Amino acid sequence: MASSTEGNRRPVRLADIARAAGVSHGTASNVFSRPEIVREEVRERVKAAAEAMGYAGPDPKGRLLRAGKVNAIGVATTEPLSYFFDDPFARTMMAGISEACDATGAGIALVSAGNEEKLAWNIQSALVDGFILFCIEGGSRLVELTRERKLPFVALELGFDDDTVSAIGVDNVAGARLAAHHLAELGHRRFAVLALPFADDSTGLVSPERIRTAVYTGTRDRLVGYFEALSRFGVDTTKVPVYETENDEASTKAGLETIFAAAESPTAILAMSDRMAMIAIEWLAARGMAVPDDVSIVGFDGVPDAALCDPPLTTVAQPIAEIGRRAARTILDFDGTVRRETLGVELVVRASSGPPPETA
Amino acid sequence: MASSTEGNRRPVRLADIARAAGVSHGTASNVFSRPEIVREEVRERVKAAAEAMGYAGPDPKGRLLRAGKVNAIGVATTEPLSYFFDDPFARTMMAGISEACDATGAGIALVSAGNEEKLAWNIQSALVDGFILFCIEGGSRLVELTRERKLPFVALELGFDDDTVSAIGVDNVAGARLAAHHLAELGHRRFAVLALPFADDSTGLVSPERIRTAVYTGTRDRLVGYFEALSRFGVDTTKVPVYETENDEASTKAGLETIFAAAESPTAILAMSDRMAMIAIEWLAARGMAVPDDVSIVGFDGVPDAALCDPPLTTVAQPIAEIGRRAARTILDFDGTVRRETLGVELVVRASSGPPPETA
DNA sequence: GTCTATTTTTGAATCGATCCAAGTTCAGCG
DNA sequence: CGCTGAACTTGGATCGATTCAAAAATAGAC
Structure with missing residues (x-):
């Protein structure tokens, strides 16, 4: 009827x-x-009348156009959408963002895309009042695309120098210094570094030249911090192998192969991410090397998982959730200015680091 | 200038x-x-001209009104936003949803709210083409609110019977049967059940009356499944304590206190969620009871964490990501019909279940 | 130089609401 | 009975684009 x-x-x-x-x-x-x-x-x-005609209530589309404000903030990345739920670092960050959004009643729109073209479109057409950018990879492209929208945005983990964008980050030099100092103080003198990308194009052992011309300043800063602390203990940093990975399993393992194939294998590994550190722990265990008895490892990031792995990871903890919270507030209380915040980090000593083996 | x-x-x-x-x-x-x-x-x-005047490109707000389609799906819950990133079940589900959205280029908008009033507003004003509802708590209210929008929506973990709403769920009776059968077959005869809520108002040991009048049919179905399997092994189910919790730490621990305070303590616990099962493992360890040597535990859900806890949890695994994927597709390919899907579950035997102690 | 076919461009209509200045209604008062 | 002010209503303007039928410009043919 x-x-x-x-x-x-x-x-x-x-x-x-x-x-x-x-x-x-x-x-x-x-x-x-x-x-x-x-x-x-x-x-x-x-x-x-509304009831009788089955009216669904004022359509937000119409309201939106008039009001101008969406009341939602967009979180964008070049990774697939599931990154937000799979990656421990992203998850912790999102929890912080969520908290700030919940407090003001704002919503969260997740923006991402497989290919470059779709990403551009998705950023251009996202219905949001501002963006938080996860710049883990392809950060500069992401910033460029977002700038076009002329909406407030803030970059997280911004890998390069650009004073015109708001960004929230940590003191990479100080954090790295903490990690290297800790290991050197325990007595280690033979180190290896598992590095994040210095630029987009390759992996492998890095030359001083590549370090000098690094695109990603975050990576460079961490290395500078490591070397500063090590130098202070008399370590010849030109002899320390630095292997550049893509922060994934394959390249990290390749790095470990290379590092441990050398004549003098290290007693301590400085990993620029917890991810790599945890992959290293697993890799070493599989080779019968004990952590920390044979090799000590210190990570970077302080993701929750780091406390749960075996052995629990010593790491440089970033205030991840706090970064998320501040990022969200930067957008929510946007005042037209460029805001740059550098937060402090903290060395969390757990069981993956100890004195070097006697025989060494 | x-x-x-x-x-x-x-x-x-x-x-x-x-x-x-x-x-x-x-x-x-x-x-x-x-x-x-x-x-x-x-x-x-x-x-x-656009360049010269600093035009940001066609504003999506205007485009939206004309086009009508947002190209994003909303995911709503009564929990705070951080639930999506903290809870393992939700995360796995979101990963499945993400996958389906990535495939079609759709975005995800997270909708939630502290209080009831805000929730209503957020659902009414969310810019989405459809909703996926996490009905863990206050599901009926959520469904009611969403129905008003007259947009396609699909309910997950729908706790009650309502044939007019699209929903995707699992066969709770069969899953519960699997869990109970497994334990009974190992030789257990003294059981206790940690139950999810039967209704909204209380926790504690449940009466047959409360089971009969259960609002949440999912809870009831799981219990029915447990009891069916147990009866087949000659267990007098009227003697099995069923403690209703709120699936949180406090009420689960209270339940355990009650259960183990009884004259005949159980050798096996049937938990309706992995969350409760994992809390129980921890609680038992703190009391010096070994799992599975003193007490066996079987959970329900199959969250990733269950494989990682100590001992790894035997559980009834739902195809969580698949449910998410199907939910997203239900919205993405909406055809105006009410769609109901019931997926199968699988018993994953790990180390938290074993034969009952000799002395029992 | 005219006519037809094709390529471009125009401008009004539309999407679905909210806002607001101006207009209407009405009770109360002298 | 007219006047005043408060309480409601009205209808046009606006938000920022897209669409499409019709008009205009251009090209090609004879």
Whole structure:
């Protein structure tokens, strides 16, 4: 029966019920958005008409255009969407962002895309009031794309220098110094570094030249911090192998192969991410090397998983959730200025680091 | 210099550059959305004008209104936003949803809210093409609110019977049967059940009356499954303590206190969630009871963490990511029909279950 | 130089609401 | 009975784009 009237889809809009109720669309609008200013009798009539016609309530699309504000912040990355739920670092960050959004009632829109073209489109068409950018990879492209939108945005883990963008990060030099100092103080003198990318194009042992011309300043800063602390203990840093990975399993393992194939294998590994550190622990275990008895490892990031692995990882902990919280607030309370924050890090000593083996 | 012209914020719109370039809005619009149909000379002129005036590109707000489609799906829950990133079950589900969204290029909007009123508003005003509802708690309210929007939606973990809503779930009875059968077959005869809520108002040992009048049919179904399998082994299910919790630490621990305070303590625990099962393992360890030597435990859900805890948890695994994927597809390929899917579950035997102690 | 076919461009209509200045209604008062 | 002010309503303008039928410009043929 009903279907005979319905037939095809007919989106009922405010104007329809206004007409049905015999009032202007202005009044009909008020019934929904400011009911108190409409006389009760009229209000009831309009509501009844809405009910009868199956009106779904003011369509946010229309409201949005008028109001201008979406009340949601976009979080973008070049990784696939599942990155936000799979990666421990991202998850912790998102928890911080969530907290700030919950507090103000803002929503979160996740933006990502497989290929470059889709990413551009998704960023251009995302319905948000601002962006938080996860710049883990392809950060400069992401920043470039987002800048076009002319909306407030803040970069996280920004890998390169650009004073015109708001960014929140940590003191990489100080953090790295902490990690290297800790190991050197324990007595280690033979080190190897598992590095994040210095630029986009390759992996492998890095030359001083590559370090000098690094695109990703975060990577360079961490290395500088490591070397600063090591030099202070008399370590010849030119002899320390630095293997550049892509922070994934394959390249990290390749790095470990290379490092331990050398004549003098290290007693301590400085990993620029917990991810690599944990892969290293696993790799060493598989080769029968004990952590920390044979080799000590210190990570970087302080993801929750690092406390749970075996042995629990000594690492340089970033205040990840706090970074997320501040990033969200930067967008939520945007005031038109470029905001740059550098937060402190903390060395969390757990069981993956200890004195070097006696025989060494 | 520049600032003297800019002064205050002036949102440049398409009409502005059209005027500046001396073309109609129609043509200006085409330059951006279908550049191939406008003559090169004109296209360049318009683009130059856009560049000169600092135009950010067609505003999605305007486009949206015209196009009608947002190209994003909303995921809603009554929990705070961080639930999506903290809870292992939710995370796995979101990974599945992400996958389906990535495949079609759709975005994800997270919707949630502290209080009831905000939730209603957030659902009413979310810019999405459809909803996926996490009905873990307050599911009926969530469904009610969402129905108002008259958008496609699908419920997950729907706790109650309602044939008018699309939902994706698992065969709770069969899953529970698997769990109980496994334990009974190992020789256990003294059981206790850690149950999810039967209704919203209380926790504690449940009466047959409460089971019969259960609001949450999922809970009831799992219990039915447990009891069916146990009966087949001659266990008097009326003697099996069933403790209703809120699936959190406090109430689960209270349940364990109660259960183990009884004269005949159980040798096996059937937990309706991995969460409770893992809390139980911890609680038992703290009391010096060994799992599975003194007490066996079987969980329900199959979250990734269950494989990592100590001892690894035997559990009834739901195809969580697959549920997420199907939910997303239900919205993405919405055809106007009510879709109900019930997926199978699988018993994953790990180290938390074994034969009962000899002395028992 | 005219006519037809094709390529471009135009401008009004539309999407679905909210806002607001101006107009209407009505009770109370002198 | 007219006047005043408060309480409601109205209808046009606006938000920022896209669409499409019709008009205009251009090209090609004869």
